[in-house]
Amino acid sequence: MRRLFHAGIVATLLLTTPRASADASPATPPPRLPDFTLGMAARQPLRVGSTSDSFPYGYLGADGKWTGFSADIFDALAREMRLTFQREGMPGRELIDRFRQGEFDLLQSLSQTADREAYTAFSVPFLTLKGAVFVRKNGPVRTLADLHDQPFAVIGVGSIAEKFIRDKNLRVKPIYVGSSDEALRLIEQGRCSAAFVSHLTALSVIDRAGLKNVEMLGETIEGYDIRHCIAVHKGDAQLLARLNEGLAILNRTGEYERIYRKWFNRVDPRFFTREQVIRYVLATLTLALLATLWGLLRQRTLRKRIAGQAAELAEKESLLSALYKNIPTGMCVLETRPEGRFVLSLNPQAELTLGLPAPSTTGRPLSELALPPALAALLAKILQRPAIVGEILREEFRLGETRQHLLVTLVPLAPSSQGFPRLCVLTEDITRRRQLDEEIAQSRRLRAIGELVGGIAHEFNNLLTPAMLKIGEIQADWTADTRLQTEIGLIQRVVIRSSELTHRLLAFGRKSSAHLETASLATLAASCLELLRQTIDRRIVLESSIPPALPPLQINATDLHQALLNLLLNARDTLTDKLALRPDGWTPRIQILVTPLPPEALDAPAGHTRPTLGWQRLTLRDNGQGMAPDVRERIFEPFFTTKGVGHGSGLGLATVWHTVTESGGHITVESIPGEGTAFHLVLPVNPAPSPASPIAKETPSAPTSPRRIFIAEDEELIAQTLVTILRRAGHHVDHAPDGSLAWERIQDKLPDHDLLIFDINMPGLDGIELSRRVRASTRYTGKILIISGRLSPAEKDALTEIGVDAMLPKPFTMDQFRTTVNTLCATAPVSA
Template sequence: MQAPLPPADEEQRRRDVLEAGLRETTARLQQALEELRWKTTRLEEAEALRASEAEFRVMAESMPQIVWITRADGWCTYFNQQWMDYTGLTLAASLGHEWNKAVHPEDQLRAWEAWQHATATTGVYSLEYRLRRADGDYRWWLVRGVPQQDAGGNVLKWFGTCTDIHDLKQAEQEVLHTNQALRESEERFAGAFEHAPIGVALVSPDGQWLKVNRALCKLVGYTEAELLTRTFQDITHPDDLAADLECVRQLLAGETRSYQMEKRYIHAGGHLVTVLLNVSLVRDAQDQPRYFIAQIQDITERKRTEQSLRLLSSAVEQSKESIMITDAELDLPGPRIIFVNPAFTQMTGHTATEAVGRTPRLLQGPRTDRAVLNRLRENLRQGDTFAGETVNYRKDGTEFDLEWQIAPLRDASGAITHFVAIQRDITERKRLEAQLLQSQKMETVGRLAGGVAHEFNSILTAIIGQSELLIGDLPTGGALAKNAAEIRKAADRTATLTRQLLAYGRRQLLKPEALDLNEVITGMSGMLHHLMGGEVNTQILPAPGLHAVRADAGQMEQVIMNMVINARDAMPGGGKLTLETANVTLDQTYVSQFPESELSAGDYVMLAITDSGTGMGAGVKARVFEPFFTTKGVGQGTGLGLSSCYGIIKQSGGHISVYSEPGRGTTFKIYLPQMAVQSQASARRPAPADLPCGTETILLVEDDPALREMAATLLRRLGYTVWVAANGIDALSLRLERGTGPVDLLFTDLVMPHMSGMELADRVQALDATTRVLFTSAYTKNAIIHQGMLKQGVTLLQKPFTPSSLARKLREVLDQPRHEHVLHAGC
């Protein structure tokens, strides 16, 4: 049993209990007070929210736009009355996701996907689409929505509006259509302006070009940018400017509404262009001048045609050829003469007054060929052209040979209205033809010999060269030496026989004189440049110290002219022509290769004429000097030019030869004896032992079998190692297959089938840059350099060559410093 506390302690205990109870009660009262305050705040907030929502609804209902609210997940909870009024839907039928039914079917998927994206990303929702109106029509609306988020960024609701943009949308479409139509109109105008077949321009009242089309730019030769910096006055011919400016003044003053005139512009290239100008003036609403519209047609060709017609009329009147025009009546007595030119009167003696109204029968007589007249009548009945020859008679009864061509003239429907005849007195030509016919008969044997000489040129060279080698190698007096000498004599007799045959038939009368060929060709320089025109690069290379020759100056000029004309005709697209001279010495080995030339060993002056034209094949070269042989069309050449050159040079004691390859141009070489008498060296041929020798390796490339064999034999006897090929392809194959040591020198023809000598040399030196090169060709060195077939600085041995000249040239090339040759080969 607990003992009772003292009274003081008891009192204290009671106070403690009371204080503890008071504290607990106070705490409970404070908690209750806080709960009361919180509930009061919530009630106030709820009341404020209700008031705010009420205000929002009042505002939303008063707005002209549709207003909507959704939950955070996009579930629609509110539309204002504007939605119901526009769509005709009830609020219940629109809440949730039912609003999408009012969207146009074509826009529903797009609208729904955009809404789903916005709710998923909490981005601003903005889209244009069509909503169905209560009457079933659709209008365009701009629908926008923004999310309401709490402090943590969580979406609480979506608030949005729908704004009617239908009228704005239609206005935009109308503007787009209007702009499109305007652009199309402008494009059509610009296209018509730019692509007009004549020049069109807009010009300011003071003459400044404002806009020009490409036809005008082409017409005057300026670019658009260049023309826009100029005035029409700048390019108008000074003599036409005053009249043009007066027309402009009248137009600006209102005295005329437009004007037309012919005038001349100065082309950017400096020449004149004649135009037909039509100009009108565009004014603004205040009747002030804005710009001129000019249509500019190029009539230069028309003016030239008019001038040509005037020239043609003048040419017909002044022509040396007789021209006759008749009607088209073919029934007897035949067509009537309606026009003859003065040349007709000069040829026949009949004046125009005497001839007009009569038929061409007035020229016929006993020896007029009736068969030709019958053919003439039949051709004309069929509407064909006619060409023929017959005997006609002058007014005084004398005969003359007539050549004439007749062609029908037709109107626009194709009906024949007249016949035009061009008549020519060929009496003198017929006489010359008779003489030439006799000359042709006499030249037949000469042509045969020339053809044989051409074909056997290489063969004779090989025979004579081989016989020389044999004579030098064999013991003097031996049987084989005698046989070799007989071979040489037979070759000489062949050459002599050919020369005798070629001498047959000469009938020219020449007036030889001391002549400097350098003076001849330089004196003809201006005429030759004029004759060749600007498209042919003509180069004249007179050799210094050229000896005189004995020849007819006029005939030599004729020879040069004939050859230059042939060269020009061989270069219709332009090219290069070279005339060069040189003093040359021809030894017996050389001249024996041309038995038809009657050349003898000695000193000559050489004239070479080279073109870069189409060249000739073997068939043409074989007949190039034949009388009447020509490769030109009918009426374009008589075929007598080169044959006359051939006869002139032969009778002057000279020689003419041709070197040509298809596509490689042509070289004619003329050799005339020098007038200066010089002592002749002994005709003894050097034996191979007298020739410079060597031990190097040489690659010989020659497409002529006889020359190839002769050169190979000589080179081997001189001590060289020789590889032989017939063309560039075989040579490269041989070079690659052997591959057992260097080739010291390539000796190659320049012009060969399949591959040129220059290309072969480039390829061989690509394999070994130390390989030296010696070219050979029938062309002169200056000519082939001028034509680009050979580089400057390379070494060339001209064909035909003798054994001694080949041996010396080989040592010249092989013994020159290595760096010098490489430099020359590559320059």
Template sequence: MGRRPEKNDKTAYEPPEPSGPRSLEFGEKGLLHALESHCDIDNIPMAYVEIDLEKICITRVNQLFCRLSGFSESQLVGETDLRSLFSIDSNSLGLFLEKTKHGGAGSTSLPVVIHRQGAEGVSCSARLQAVRNGEGLKSLVALLSDPPPWRQDDMERLRLKAAVRGSKDAVGMAYADGRHFYHNEAFSRMFGYSLEELRNKSPQSLYNNQEQAVEVFKSIQNGEFWSGEVEMRTKNGQIIHVDLQADGIMDAEDRVIALIGHHTDLTDSKMTVLQLAQSEAKYKDFVENAPIGMLITNLDGEIVYANKKIEEVTGYDLRDWKNSSFLPILYPEDLPVMHQQRNQALTTRKEVKPYVLRVVTASGEIRWLRTIPQLVFSDASNSSGEIVGFQNFLEDITPTKLAIEEKERLEKQLVQSRKMEAIGTMAGGIAHDFNNILYPILGYAEMLKDDLTPESIPYKNVEEIEKSAYRARDLVQQILSFSRPTEQEVVPVAVQSILEDVLRMLRAVLPSTIQINPKISRKCRMILADPTQIHQVLLNLCTNAYHAMLDQGGLLYISLVEEHINPSQGESVLPIAPGDYARLTVRDTGCGISKDVIERIFEPYFTTKIAGEGTGLGLASVLAIVQKLKGHISVESKVGKGSAFNVYLPIIPITQGDFVEKDISPVPKGCERLLIVDDEEAIIKMLAQMLHRLGYKVTCFLDSLKACNAFFQEPESYDLVITDLTMPKMTGLALAEKMLKIKPSLPIILFTGYSEMASSSDVEKMGVKALLSKPANIMDLGRKIREVLDEQQKKQ
């Protein structure tokens, strides 16, 4: 574009006054500019040749030049050996081009000799016009002639009309004073004016912006070529965007005597650009606010673009991460997956299937992202081009993932609950049968102790048998309480005695590769708890320690000390109230526990063991028991070094000496007639012998129906009935009901190996006087018999 007016130059364009009579004596330059842009050069009445100044070759010729040179158009177009065709003053030509390059006049006249094929050269006058583009000189156009001076306006007008009539652009011409004198059909279609309508209109009136009009006309008046975009107004008032190329037509003295303009309507293309821009804006807004994340990275993983959703999910301002790697926020264990997928995509040049990655957010939270990767090519329209990066669509599936995990956890919990329910059902049967087995062992052991002196070795051996049998009884009770949790009765417990029992059991079952190092304080006072549950806590902790050292062996430290938590410490150190606590510590030298596993070890059903080796309920039940006792459990661990569990249980302010000594009074005896019914022969024989020792007359039955018949025949022959609850043919409750119908005052004691099969309140409603659980020792049995008989005698 030519020179623009200064900002402070407010002078409007004034066309120069005509000097002498107005004529159309245009030079060759005027004609040349009339023919620019899509002109039919064969209509030009002079020899025409156009030379590309970049490639230095002929690009266009007309038929007059072909006839003048003797060559065909196909021979001339593309010719680079210009010296074989022309002889021209190279110094003058070079000077002209140099001046034109730096803003000088774009046209000149030079003599030239055309070397004709097979004939003598022809001397001509060449009118040269340099054609510019945005980067400099583009081409050189020459009109060759040996012309006489231009003669008359009509002849010029005819030539100009011939030159521009076929132009596809809208071409308009006007005198320097602003009067239109010609335009082609394209101009009329664009603006809607006829020539008659334009004769009295100034070219400036077609401009929507008068400052632009002043700029254009002043540039042309100064002999400059003007090119650029302007806003113009059509006859019906519509504003259109026009690409204008305008120049002056000069006479022989280089005076501007007329103006010519080539107009290209840009309105539709501008509208298309606007619509495209609006579409791009909408697309950008959609991407920026999309409900899923979009992340574009280069091949090094550096962030090129991230939308708002990515920032929302990760908590990071990833716009500040531009040109930084996205990899640091990926979950470390997922990096190999991501690299594998990327390498597969790069190798196959195909998109890979969606996969799941985890990211660590700014707050440390782990989020699950479903990743849909796409390759990015250097040429978006050519998938065979160079791969420059990845476009990743990231969908936050954390809620779904957590819901699935929760569903799986609940399903596992349901399965485990059903297993526990089945174990509970089975445990009832086991408890009944096992207690029936234990009862004769305990009964005979007690009677055997009565036959031995306490100082004898056989007496001590029998004591050990008795202790083991009682531990077996407690184990059955523990299985029952574990499978069917009920409200446990808490009593003052000396933890030392429980620890000694646990240590004896551990020494019997642990391999020699694991050494036990106990440290038990005898000064530690008692706690208020269910002894069975304390057993359960210790056994679970020791079992976990054993599994941690199973492969390599090691040391198992078990300690009990009394510890005081100061008020100044309190919940700032441990989440428990200040006071005195029994601290149980179970420490191993095994494999240790990682940090992420420690955070979950107390979750129900969480286990690191392989399927079938653990339920995930051990530590969960330990935590539940400790919390119920208003205590606390903590864990410390180092991978490869081992773990330590510390259990804090509140001390009760009494000592073992505060309790009343065990009752050593003799077992109550009697002489009444007893009817014993049980389907276990070993129990019948043991009870018969035990009760004979207490002075009672005993009649025994293994069959409940026979016992019922015997009672029906002589109901007054029996002062008390002891019957098992679960028997074939007729249960103990059914037997009691029949007997009570015949003798309502009959005292009945119901024996059961599984207490949950009947409750004291239920059996009392039926008239049964007492409910005893197997295995009952001789003292409990003797006292209960005497208690029931004495109460019955008081009523009589």
């Protein structure tokens, strides 16, 4: 029966995986551990620790060599697994301390306990023993209750003996020893009354040492098995796997049984008497009969359960198959054999990425597949990486030929049954994602530049406003001076051109208002082409392909017309420059192509909704000189130009970008140096809004009586000019240079004013806050006029909600200012 017991233990435990304690934590600092990342060949010879005082497992023999059951087991294992090692022996307590400090790669034998699992990984147990209490013959201990207050030998701190004492609530006097041999000799000498030792170990020591005064107390104690394992450092999974494999081989070949008989046959002979055989046979037959009856009763239930599990397995297999076939990530499983790498599996997405059909690829060597050169080089580079099971490698690559961005993930798999390494290669095409990232980064950069440009344009407007007002004032006062009128008209044209420039700057900075109207892209493109024909070299071929029945767009037609014309003029210029080089066999060409797209073809930019009627993509392509990558990245920046001084302001393409993005569209550029450039403008198509009822316009007349007007403006030149104009018109005017001072002056005199004129950006309180405070007062019934060099859409919405009567953008002329003031004063009630 004990023969069956031991053989069953080894067979069962070789199927057991090591446990890891979830809540154990080492009480000492982390030891210096071996470099687990090195392969086994690089780490040999292994440093093996052996006890010098633990008979019959590890001790120094009479011949001066390390021997014992554990030593023989490890020697046989090392031969099977081709491991080289150096063994060093020492007492058990010192051995464990030096192992924790990293001086050994493994211990050839260590009993497995929960405390030790905090810093140790254990192999499957190669020997499991029953614990028992051994006492002195004719001594004071005859039962477990007699152990109270008795000297008790404990083999090691954290051992199974300590657990036994705690579980049984024994009040003993512990004496810590280093080995079973030492514990049993103390009992023999009468210095200890008892010890908790595995029965097989104790019987072996008693037989070898000839101890006559030691015996086992009762039978072995269930629940206190002592498991002898090979111990490695926690985390050394590679070495642990080799050791478990070696133990399994020893058990399968019978080598383990031979070593067991060598060391334990005297104390565990494994022979049976005739009466024992009969008794065991009868018991076995009885159990077999009961098992057969139980099996018959459970057969129908098991069949049903098996059928249910088979259906569940088939459903999961179907789900995994559908996922494998439809997942948008390419999956390819490779197996490394001595003759090369072979493709084991390929899903449809991987077929698209690799350009290979699965039926002709599966089972073939990777080197024989007709992969694109760039992809073949990429795979070769990827597969050079060392693959370790449990470690996932992820890297992004760019294919130069196709300009694809691929995210490649390597997932090492368990080896095949023949021991060949396997690897899963996951590929995901992230080209569109990277393009979107680049577009977002460019958009953010251009918007940041736009904010800066808008601020500069605002300052220009503050300078141009008094100039335009003074020009109007001079023209009104000196109408009879012809020469002066001529000269001042020249200055006026320069100021107007400057104001147009600031308007374009503000448009780029997203500070201008967009006037939406119904416009036909086909009509605008045809109009631009007709204009271009008048100024183009006759050698340049103009081609267009525009569907005639395209739905109209809701866009600022003037801005779009200017954008298209800018692109055509740029194309004309690059072709003209290339013509000067006189290339042979080359025909300069400009092509315009318009294509309708469905709504789901593209996502709407941030802050916009997807168009309900789809998109219209206009592609303007030339075969001119093209652009270098560094130029292509900056073409939408304001003031950036590749043209000579005086030949370009650098605002043309910046305005194009603003026009397209402000309308909720996309703009992309493709360009190859020496071959040409293509601009793609994708514009949203939305239904036209319902027409509003026309509002009759009346020509404002000057107020019949002087009005009281208050101006809050921090720019002194503008304030002085406005005050002069209004006072010459007969009005009573007060002025404050900032918002806080303005509120102090008017908050108690609001009913005395007919019109309040506020700048939007001022120190202290701004124009929005001033307007909000004024409208919050029920005592003011007059009008509010806002003047500003730039107004964002959010600011306009806030002013409209407050109830501002008019907004006048800077720079404005004297006539525009007078007309606005007259209109507001004519409708305002006369102040008290």
